[in-house]
Amino acid sequence: MKDPIIRLKNVSFKRDEKVILDDVSMDIERGSIVAIMGPSGVGKTTILRLISGQLHPSKGSIEVNGNEVSTLSHRQLYECRKDIGVLLQNGALFTDLTVFENIATPLREHTDLSEEAIRERVLAKLESVGLLGTEELMPDSLSGGMARRVALARAVILNPKIVLFDEPMTGLDPIAMSTVRGLIRKTNDELGLTSVIVTHNVNQMSKLVDHCYILAAAKLIAEGSPQSLAHNEDPAVDQFMNGRVEGPISFRYEKATDSKTANPS
Amino acid sequence: MNIHWTQKSKLLAPIAETGHCGIFLVRMLGSIRFERGLLLSTLQQTYLIGARSLVIIMICGFFVGMVLSLQSINALQQFGASDQVSLLVGKSLFRELGPVLTALLFAGRAGTSVAAEIGLMKATSQIEAMQLMAIDPVQRIALPRFLAGLLSLPLLTAMFNAFAILGAVVFSIGVMGLDPGIFWSKLETGIYFGKDFMGGFWKSIVFGGLVSLIAVYFGYYAKPTGEGVGTATTRTVVMSSVLVLIFDFIMTSFLI
Numbered sequence: 129m130k131d132p133i134i135r136l137k138n139v140s141f142k143r144d145e146k147v148i149l150d151d152v153s154m155d156i157e158r159g160s161i162v163a164i165m166g167p168s169g170v171g172k173t174t175i176l177r178l179i180s181g182q183l184h185p186s187k188g189s190i191e192v193n194g195n196e197v198s199t200l201s202h203r204q205l206y207e208c209r210k211d212i213g214v215l216l217q218n219g220a221l222f223t224d225l226t227v228f229e230n231i232a233t234p235l236r237e238h239t240d241l242s243e244e245a246i247r248e249r250v251l252a253k254l255e256s257v258g259l260l261g262t263e264e265l266m267p268d269s270l271s272g273g274m275a276r277r278v279a280l281a282r283a284v285i286l287n288p289k290i291v292l293f294d295e296p297m298t299g300l301d302p303i304a305m306s307t308v309r310g311l312i313r314k315t316n317d318e319l320g321l322t323s324v325i326v327t328h329n330v331n332q333m334s335k336l337v338d339h340c341y342i343l344a345a346a347k348l349i350a351e352g353s354p355q356s357l358a359h360n361e362d363p364a365v366d367q368f369m370n371g372r373v374e375g376p377i378s379f380r381y382e383k384a385t386d387s388k389t390a391n392p393s
Numbered sequence: 394m395n396i397h398w399t400q401k402s403k404l405l406a407p408i409a410e411t412g413h414c415g416i417f418l419v420r421m422l423g424s425i426r427f428e429r430g431l432l433l434s435t436l437q438q439t440y441l442i443g444a445r446s447l448v449i450i451m452i453c454g455f456f457v458g459m460v461l462s463l464q465s466i467n468a469l470q471q472f473g474a475s476d477q478v479s480l481l482v483g484k485s486l487f488r489e490l491g492p493v494l495t496a497l498l499f500a501g502r503a504g505t506s507v508a509a510e511i512g513l514m515k516a517t518s519q520i521e522a523m524q525l526m527a528i529d530p531v532q533r534i535a536l537p538r539f540l541a542g543l544l545s546l547p548l549l550t551a552m553f554n555a556f557a558i559l560g561a562v563v564f565s566i567g568v569m570g571l572d573p574g575i576f577w578s579k580l581e582t583g584i585y586f587g588k589d590f591m592g593g594f595w596k597s598i599v600f601g602g603l604v605s606l607i608a609v610y611f612g613y614y615a616k617p618t619g620e621g622v623g624t625a626t627t628r629t630v631v632m633s634s635v636l637v638l639i640f641d642f643i644m645t646s647f648l649i
Contacts, residue, residue: 180525206527220522223514234526236430282526 132191133158133290133322134179139188141174148174150346151188156339158289161316161323163333163354166343167368167377172326173217175343176292179324180212181205193289210238213283213291213321217298219275221267221282227254228263231282238286253281256318257311273304277311284315291315293325297332305329309336330369334358342368344377414610417531421539421609424532434537435544442503442538443545447552449502450495454553457494458560461485466569475569479576480583482561487589491554492546493641496600498553499546500633504608507538508629511612512622520613535609542605543598550597592648599640604633 134156141149148171156162164172177183178190181197190197195208221230231250235241241249254260257277267275276296283291296312297305309332316323327333333340334354342350342357342365350357350365358369367375425431461482469475511534514520523530558580565571584590608629615625 182521182524206529209525209527212525214522214525216518216522216525218518220518222519222522223517233528237526237528 131158132156133193134324135189135191136175136178137189137191139178139185139190141171141178141183142186147346149178149185149343152343152348153188154341154348154351156322156324158322159316159320160338161312161325161336163325163327163337163340164343165327165330165333165340165368168328170343171346172328172343173294176214176294176324176326179290179292180209180214210286211289213286213288215276215279215283215291215293215296217295219267219272219279221270221275221279223267225267226263227259227265227267227270227278230267230278231285234282234286249285250281253285254278256315257281258307271304273300273307276300276304276308280308280311280315284319284321287319288321290322290324293323293327295327295329296325297327297329305332312336330371344368413614414606417535417610417613418606421531421536424529424536426532431537431540434533435540438537438541439544442507442541443549446499446502446545446549450498450549450553451556453494453498454491454556455560455563457490457553458482458486458557458562459564461490461557462561462564462569466565466571476571476575477579478565478571479561479580482565483558483580483584484589486554486557487584487593489593489641489645491550491557492593492596492600493637495550495553495597496546496604496637497634499542499549499601500604500608500630500637503542503545504604504629504633505626507542507605507608508612508615508625509622511535511538511609512615512617512625515613515615516617516619516622518617531613535613539602539605539609542608543601546601546604547594547597550593554593588648592644595648596641596644599644600637603636603640607633607636 132155134154136152136154139149139152140147152175154164154175164175166172174183178185179192179197181192181200184198192208193211195204197205197208200208221227222233225233228247228250231253232246235246235249239246251260251263254263257280259274259277259281262270262274262278267278270278280296293312296308300308312323312325313336315321325333325337337354340351340354340357341348344364350360350362352360357365360366360369364376366372367377462478465478465481466475469477469481511520514534520530520534523533562573562576566573566576611625611629611632615621
């Protein structure tokens with residue numbers, strides 16, 4: 129790994145007594161698009177929350193852009209987050225603000241730009257996501273795909289170094305999916321970002337990402353390019369990549385357990 | 394007496410929650426920055442939760458004034474003292490009914506709306522999005538609503554009192570035919586600025602802070618589900634009403 133911008137070292141995370149993540153390590157290279165995949169409820173979003181400092185690991189360390197996030201003070205964490213854009217699963221647009229004000233919020237909060245400069249930057253971002261002309265609309269009048277694109281424009285308005293995407297394709301029609309997928313690639317390459325995408329959508333991700341991590345039963349079970357994972361012979365990876373019901377990954381809920389029994393292999 | 398640990402934790406829960414709410418208040422007040430943004434959002438919230446409560450406050454105030462003068466005249470007539478009605482109505486309003494009833498109405502109208510709004514923002518991940526953008530939601534969401542409540546309640550109480558006096562005038566003078574000169578002179582000479590007017594004013598400030606703190610606190614810590622938002626709004630009304638009446642007694646015992 130040449131230059132990891134995010135580094136998870138032997139990270140474990142427990143909620144009450146339930147093991148969510150067990151000894152997970154990842155090195156995410158600067159400038160790449162990386163997918164964290166796995167069945168629902170496996171702890172993918174937990175990894176995003178650990179990277180953004182919303183949660184702290186039970187064990188291990190998480191380094192983001194040179195900062196050990198779990199040891200940062202509240203103020204330092206907020207400073208660190210200015211370099212991280214996050215697109216949440218439902219877009220999480222502020223429902224009382226227009227599209228323009230939604231995108232302008234981080235600029236108003238963290239910069240001293242003039243009103244004219246803010247307007248210029250917001251309209252440029254709206255243009256880049258193909259939504260110029262929607263600036264005066266309220267979020268409730270946008271479709272799911274449009275809301276996701278507005279949220280993407282808001283997430284990258286401060287030109288962050290890292291963008292975290294939580295299930296960016298969920299609930300979108302095939303055209304909107306392709307649009308969002310194209311936008312993630314375009315934004316990543318044009319702005320020189322590092323994108324981390326949490327998803328269980330194998331087909332869409334194989335067309336987009338440079339590197340994949342697959343989680344199952346709290347463990348990291350495989351990593352590599354989408355092409356190499358498609359031909360991986362590990363039964364759990366094969367089950368997930370091909371959507372088989374039978375296999376080592378159980379779809380039944382498992383009650384609080386220790387790390388040894390959480391391992392399927 | 395042996396108390397099981399679950400019973401003990403149930404007994405301690407309200408104390409722990411009071412402490413948590415106190416910490417939230419300190420955190421909120423600690424986030425005050427004297428800047429234009431805070432002023433604008435506080436004024437906007439004052440309009441949304443204060444000005445929009447005005448109609449209900451005016452209607453309720455008017456009828457409270459009417460019913461108060463109806464009951465007072467009915468009782469005072471037995472002693473031949475019906476000309477004292479404005480004094481009785483004025484004292485009751487300025488000292489007790491004005492601040493207490495306005496606070497209870499404010500809790501039902503504005504407190505629930507604030508708790509539900511913040512709870513819904515939490516349920517739709519807007520609060521989380523704000524934190525991830527390095528924006529403090531306590532400063533941006535909770536603080537302007539708290540300050541707006543603090544500012545609105547004394548003003549709404551003044552409107553309530555004004556319309557209650559108007560109701561009393563309409564009933565006592567218009568319906569019962571009391572002499573307007575006696576009505577106004579008794580009111581003017583019998584109501585003291587310090588004890589009656591300012592006593593009610595201090596109460597309305599405390600009640601405003603109490604109701605808006607409870608609303609923003611329960612909204613902010615609501616479970617991010619539909620049921621959680623419902624529970625937050627219900628608890629806002631119940632806790633606000635109970636605490637307003639408890640604080641009213643405590644304050645009255647000091648102010649009287």
